[in-house]
Amino acid sequence: MIAPLKPDLVTVNVDGQEIAVPKGTNVIEAARQLGVDIPHYCYHPKLTIVGNCRMCLIEMGLPAVYPATKTPILDPATGKQRINWMPRPQIGCATNASPGLHIRTNSPQVKDCREGVMEFLLLNHPLDCPICDQAGECKLQEQATGYGRGYSRFIEQKNVKPKRTLLGPRVMLDDERCILCSRCIRFSKEIAKDDVLGFIDRGSHSTLTCFPGKKLENNYSLNTVDICPVGALTSTDFRFKMRVWFLKQTNSLDTESSVGANTVVWSREGAIYRITPRRNDEVNDTWMADSGRELYKLVRADNRLTAIKVNGTDSGLDLAVYAAAQIFKASAGAIAVVGSGRSSVEEQFLTQKLAAVLSASVSLVSRVGAGDRILVSADRNPNIRGALVTGLIASLPAQKLTGLAAQIDAGQVKTVISIGEDLVAAGLTAAQLAKVTVVYLGTETNATSAAALVVLPTLTVFEKSGTFVNQQFRLQKFAKAVPAFAGATDDLVVLAKLAVAAGANVPAPDLASVWRTLAAEVAGLGPMAYANIPDTGLLLDATPWSALPFIEAEALHYQPTKPSAAVTA
Amino acid sequence: MAVIPLVRPTLTLLERTYLPQIASGLKTTLKHIFSPNVTLEYPEQRPAIPPGYRGVPTLVMDPNGREKCVSCQLCEFVCPPKAIRITPGEIPADAPTGHVEKAPQAFDIDMLRCIYCGLCQEVCPEEAIFLQNQYSMSGYTRAEMVNHKDRLYELGGTLPDSHHKWDKKLAAEKSGPAH
Numbered sequence: 001m002i003a004p005l006k007p008d009l010v011t012v013n014v015d016g017q018e019i020a021v022p023k024g025t026n027v028i029e030a031a032r033q034l035g036v037d038i039p040h041y042c043y044h045p046k047l048t049i050v051g052n053c054r055m056c057l058i059e060m061g062l063p064a065v066y067p068a069t070k071t072p073i074l075d076p077a078t079g080k081q082r083i084n085w086m087p088r089p090q091i092g093c094a095t096n097a098s099p100g101l102h103i104r105t106n107s108p109q110v111k112d113c114r115e116g117v118m119e120f121l122l123l124n125h126p127l128d129c130p131i132c133d134q135a136g137e138c139k140l141q142e143q144a145t146g147y148g149r150g151y152s153r154f155i156e157q158k159n160v161k162p163k164r165t166l167l168g169p170r171v172m173l174d175d176e177r178c179i180l181c182s183r184c185i186r187f188s189k190e191i192a193k194d195d196v197l198g199f200i201d202r203g204s205h206s207t208l209t210c211f212p213g214k215k216l217e218n219n220y221s222l223n224t225v226d227i228c229p230v231g232a233l234t235s236t237d238f239r240f241k242m243r244v245w246f247l248k249q250t251n252s253l254d255t256e257s258s259v260g261a262n263t264v265v266w267s268r269e270g271a272i273y274r275i276t277p278r279r280n281d282e283v284n285d286t287w288m289a290d291s292g293r294e295l296y297k298l299v300r301a302d303n304r305l306t307a308i309k310v311n312g313t314d315s316g317l318d319l320a321v322y323a324a325a326q327i328f329k330a331s332a333g334a335i336a337v338v339g340s341g342r343s344s345v346e347e348q349f350l351t352q353k354l355a356a357v358l359s360a361s362v363s364l365v366s367r368v369g370a371g372d373r374i375l376v377s378a379d380r381n382p383n384i385r386g387a388l389v390t391g392l393i394a395s396l397p398a399q400k401l402t403g404l405a406a407q408i409d410a411g412q413v414k415t416v417i418s419i420g421e422d423l424v425a426a427g428l429t430a431a432q433l434a435k436v437t438v439v440y441l442g443t444e445t446n447a448t449s450a451a452a453l454v455v456l457p458t459l460t461v462f463e464k465s466g467t468f469v470n471q472q473f474r475l476q477k478f479a480k481a482v483p484a485f486a487g488a489t490d491d492l493v494v495l496a497k498l499a500v501a502a503g504a505n506v507p508a509p510d511l512a513s514v515w516r517t518l519a520a521e522v523a524g525l526g527p528m529a530y531a532n533i534p535d536t537g538l539l540l541d542a543t544p545w546s547a548l549p550f551i552e553a554e555a556l557h558y559q560p561t562k563p564s565a566a567v568t569a
Numbered sequence: 570m571a572v573i574p575l576v577r578p579t580l581t582l583l584e585r586t587y588l589p590q591i592a593s594g595l596k597t598t599l600k601h602i603f604s605p606n607v608t609l610e611y612p613e614q615r616p617a618i619p620p621g622y623r624g625v626p627t628l629v630m631d632p633n634g635r636e637k638c639v640s641c642q643l644c645e646f647v648c649p650p651k652a653i654r655i656t657p658g659e660i661p662a663d664a665p666t667g668h669v670e671k672a673p674q675a676f677d678i679d680m681l682r683c684i685y686c687g688l689c690q691e692v693c694p695e696e697a698i699f700l701q702n703q704y705s706m707s708g709y710t711r712a713e714m715v716n717h718k719d720r721l722y723e724l725g726g727t728l729p730d731s732h733h734k735w736d737k738k739l740a741a742e743k744s745g746p747a748h
Contacts, residue, residue: 127734130641130694131671157747163670164662204748240657240671243642 012101027092027103028056036105039114039143041121041229042181043093046285047190053121053181055143056092057113059104061085089113114147122148124159124204125230126176134231136244140179159204167197167209168216170236170290171225175207178232184208184224191287191374192220208232219372222290226276237294238274247273250481251535253468254284254292255342255461257369258379258552260470261288262536265296265462265481272296272462272482280536283474283557289376298460299482303444305457306487317456317489317497324417324439324454325501328358331414331437335360336404338426339392340419341367341381343491344466345475346514348383349522350495350506351419352392357504360417363404364397365426368551377471377552385469388545390522396548400427408432415439417498419491420458422446441494457488464490465511467533469540471552476537477530623687623700626678627725628718635666635735636722637697640673644689644698652682653689668739676718680706696732699725 009020014031021030028038029045041053064073064082072081083102089109095101104110122144129135161175180199185208189195196214199206210216216224225233247266252275254261261284266274275296277288298304307314310323328335337355339348341364355362364387367380387393405428407413413436416423420442423433433451440452443460462481469475484490496509507513511530519525524541552560583589609616618624631637640657658674660667689698703724708714716724741747 126738130643131639131669135641157741159748160741160744160746163668205746240640240659242657243646245646246642 010097010099010101012097012103014103015106021097023097025097027058027060027095027097027101030097031092031103031105038092038105039139039147040093041139041143041179042183044183044186044227044286046287047183047186047227049093050182050186051091051094053179054091054117055114055121057089057110057117058092058095059085059107059110060090060095061102061104062098063100063102111147114143115149118144118148119153121179122152123154124176125179126158128174128177128231131240132174132177132231133234133239133244134177134228138231139229161207165209166236167233168221171216171221172234172236172239173208174232174234177230178208179230180206180208181229183227183229184233187220187224187227188216188218191223191285192218193374194218194220197224219289219291219376220287220374222293223277223287226286235274242268242273248481250479251278252462252478252481253382253476254288254375255295255382255468256289256292256380257371257375257377258382258384258471259284259375259377259555259558260382260468260474260476260537261292261375262476263288263292267462267481270482272299278535282536282539283470283472283476284375285556287375287556289372289374291376296462298443299462299485301444303446304485304488305443305445305449305455306485307455308457308487308489309452309455311453317494320454320456321494321497321501324498327415327437327439327453328502333359334412334414336407336413336416337362338401338404338416338418338421338423339364339387340421341365341379341384341387341397342461343383343386343419344461344464344478345383345386345390345469346466346511346518347419347491347495348387348392349390349514349518350492350499350509352390353504353506354417354495354499354502355392357499357502361404361407361413362392363401364393365401365421366397366399368399371553371555373553373555375556377555377558379471379551382470383468385471385473385545386467388548389469389473389524389540390518396550402427404428405432408435418442418448418452419495421448423448439498441491443488456494457485458491458494459484459488463488464492465530467530470537471550471558473540473542473545474537475525475528475533475540477533477535618702618704622702622704623685625680625703625706625716625724626683626685626687626689626698626700626721627703628676628697628721629699629725629728630722631730631733631735632727633736634727635669636672637695637730638673638676639669639671639695639697640676641671641694643692643694647688647692649686649688650682650684652679652684653677654679666735668742669735673718676721678716678721680714680716681711695734696728696730699728701725 008023010023011018011020012030014034014036017034019034031038038056040056042050061083064084075082163174165173167173185197188197196210196216200209201207222235225235246268250265252263252265254263262278262280263275264278265272275293277286279286308320310320335358337360339351339362368378369380371378415437417439424447438452439454440449441456441458449455463484465480467475467477492509496506499506507517515530519528628638640655642655645653645655654677655673656675660672687700690700
């Protein structure tokens with residue numbers, strides 16, 4: 001990893017433009033801040049520097065000083081300090097900014113270097129672009145366009161290597177395409193802490209491979225596919241499914257745990273093809289877990305709820321809401337709401353409104369798994385903290401719904417409104433479930449939806465917009481990637497209609513209106529609006545909940561013991 | 570509105586009989602009766618297609634009978650009226666053309682959309698799609714006007730291949746590393 005940046009700034013000169021950067025910044029990053037692109041393959045901002053691709057060669061010079069006195073040597077023609085240019089190019093990734101450093105990225109020598117490196121990289125590279133999944137987002141293609149010579153002088157036979165090696169259950173290797181940048185090796189070693197990859201053989205026979213008896217099967221293996229600058233590592237799930245230039249990118253969030261890794265959802269014509277991480281240096285850097293990338297399959301799962309049902313027969317939204325309102329009236333005072341840590345902040349806010357007008361008790365379902373101390377935390381609900389912020393709950397959810405079970409057994413609860421939670425999986429017995437009338441809002445069929453009197457199909461995270469609050473109390477937003485599944489209604493609309501039918505005064509069920517009310521009524525959400533939340537999220541003041549026993553362990557960018565700093569921008 | 574008065578031409582006696590006009594018309598008719606035919610008895614007789622003609626887009630096989638399309642979807646991307654729709658698929662490793670790795674599962678061209686521009690042929694990196702001599706498409710339903718993969722290969726047939734890119738690739742694979 002790059003050493004943490006120190007605050008002291010140094011001025012470097014890139015192609016005649018000066019910029020002040022923190023000491024220790026390398027030349028590629030300094031030039032990037034000026035909008036100057038230095039092409040590179042092996043350099044990755046979150047991995048150690050190896051400097052083996054040689055693509056980022058630049059000309060470098062330092063201010064001249066007299067060796068003995070260290071006083072500047074002035075150029076008599078200009079009166080400025082002379083620059084001693086090095087006769088040979090240097091690699092930009094391993095050259096750190098030092099005071100007065102001058103670099104040239106557009107000189108004939110640099111151009112020659114890039115063309116030379118490109119020619120060598122393309123010597124044995126197969127003409128696979130038409131069948132290569134990386135085409136369209138391939139650095140080799142991009143740099144060949146920028147710095148390639150356009151034709152090959154190579155008349156010998158190209159090297160032959162294995163084309164379909166399975167490195168693990170999710171990653172396929174094409175050795176011919178590999179340019180030996182070693183990003184995947186460094187990622188496995190440094191980030192995933194699962195050192196399974198290495199190079200064997202020498203020269204043009206060099207091959208990426210797993211160590212004997214090992215496989216690339218950790219839960220972060222697909223990040224190697226993301227960082228592979230060429231098409232050597234491909235995802236077995238996405239392989240040959242769709243060309244990337246057809247796919248629309250939508251910013252979203254990983255909902256598998258409270259880490260809230262930032263993601264991009266790639267879709268075409270309403271079908272999601274893959275999920276990749278989105279860089280957020282405060283949350284997930286440029287990584288995400290493999291398990292979160294499969295969640296898009298829930299959108300077209302076989303068990304999606306597709307019809308509004310009242311008493312087992314198909315119904316309409318207004319009829320179902322009316323039926324629910326009748327149930328609420330009949331069992332007034334004996335209603336319980338089982339909210340969800342998977343709902344967005346806005347939905348939890350409306351759930352809280354609904355519970356308040358019905359004077360219902362509120363419980364949440366806890367989901368606990370093993371945290372991996374990287375990007376999957378022990379709390380598998382993405383938005384428990386959102387429920388705290390909106391006031392839906394005041395303490396962390398119990399492991400099982402024992403309180404609700406006791407209330408049902410005592411006859412205090414006659415109706416349960418479940419927001420996407422399977423009550424049987426959450427600890428109720430079938431007998432207890434049979435004692436109550438259930439109103440179920442959710443995306444998939446389960447024991448609760450089967451037992452529910454009113455079933456209202458709602459949307460998955462990919463079909464709606466909203467916000468989550470992650471383990472750092474960072475408010476992050478996700479956007480709608482694909483249109484709603486036929487038959488399902490937006491959760492906000494359903495919740496608002498139920499609340500209105502129960503007699504509550506709720507804002508119109510669109511994000512802008514809900515956020516106007518949220519900002520006015522929820523302390524800490526201040527003068528914000530959904531549109532103003534930055535893509536990298538907004539840290540909320542966590543001090544009101546600093547005494548709660550959160551279960552997340554220390555992980556990447558997360559310190560459980562230290563309460564988050566009280567910053568609300 | 571302005572009125573433009575027209576002066577009718579005064580015809581001579583000969584012109585008023587109309588006989589010279591009839592005679593010249595008959596002359597033209599008689600000339601065409603005895604001159605060679607210029608029309609075709611269309612469905613039975615077909616015109617010769619000039620080289621470079623842009624007819625119905627078709628998929629072609631290489632001389633070994635391998636389907637040349639690798640479903641790179643560049644034609645789908647470039648197609649201005651979005652007439653092409655491809656579902657990519659993988660060739661199993663043990664198939665005779667396993668070294669090509671990728672082939673279309675489905676390849677549909679909607680001939681109601683196609684504008685015969687030839688961009689698909691121009692963009693194809695594998696020389697797999699050609700606008701050939703077929704110019705007549707008809708059908709009773711919209712569905713009939715969509716050419717599926719088998720129909721496209723039937724229309725396209727086999728064309729000579731000057732590159733043999735994938736044959737060379739297979740030969741190199743069999744002979745092992747060259748250096």
